[in-house]
Amino acid sequence: xxxxxxxxxxxxxxxxxxxxxxxxxxxxxxxxxxxxxxxxxxxxxxxxxxxxxxxxxxxxxxxxxxxxxxxxxxxxxxxxxxxxxxxxxxxxxxxxxxxxxxxxxxxxxxxxxxxxxxxxxxxxxxxxxx
Numbered sequence: 797x798x799x800x801x802x803x804x805x806x807x808x809x810x811x812x813x814x815x816x817x818x819x820x821x822x823x824x825x826x827x828x829x830x831x832x833x834x835x836x837x838x839x840x841x842x843x844x845x846x847x848x849x850x851x852x853x854x855x856x857x858x859x860x861x862x863x864x865x866x867x868x869x870x871x872x873x874x875x876x877x878x879x880x881x882x883x884x885x886x887x888x889x890x891x892x893x894x895x896x897x898x899x900x901x902x903x904x905x906x907x908x909x910x911x912x913x914x915x916x917x918x919x920x921x922x923x924x925x926x
Contacts, residue, residue, distance in 0.1 A: 812843050816851050823852055823867035824859045831867065835874045845875055 805813070815838055822830040838848055852871055856864035871877075905912045917924035 808841070812838065812841055816843070816847065819848065820851050820855055823855050824863055826863070826866070828870060831870050832874055835871055839875055845871070845877055848875070849877070
């Protein structure tokens with residue numbers, strides 16, 4: 797067995813990860829029957845409802861509010877959440893959020909951070925602030 801293949805996740809985790817990606821794609825493409833099928837399969841395979849919720853919530857970043865709302869509504873219909881699942885996710889205050897964002901940005905872009913930041917600012921002041 798090659799070293800590369802021995803570092804792959806176990807087959808079940810790999811299948812779950814692939815299906816989570818497909819779940820997001822099916823929600824964005826508004827393929828509701830496929831979304832429903834994937835929710836059921838992921839639930840049956842032991843993936844937590846919170847993981848599915850997070851994946852569907854993230855569609856907001858790529859396809860907007862309406863997609864995330866419809867996707868999370870589909871999840872709620874297929875796999876209703878308990879009251880504790882419906883608590884607002886805790887978020888940091890604005891200053892902490894900005895500091896964490898700057899830190900992550902620096903880690904991701906390293907020595908290119910300043911150049912990337914300038915590029916973003918030149919193209920979209922709003923994205924530069926976010």
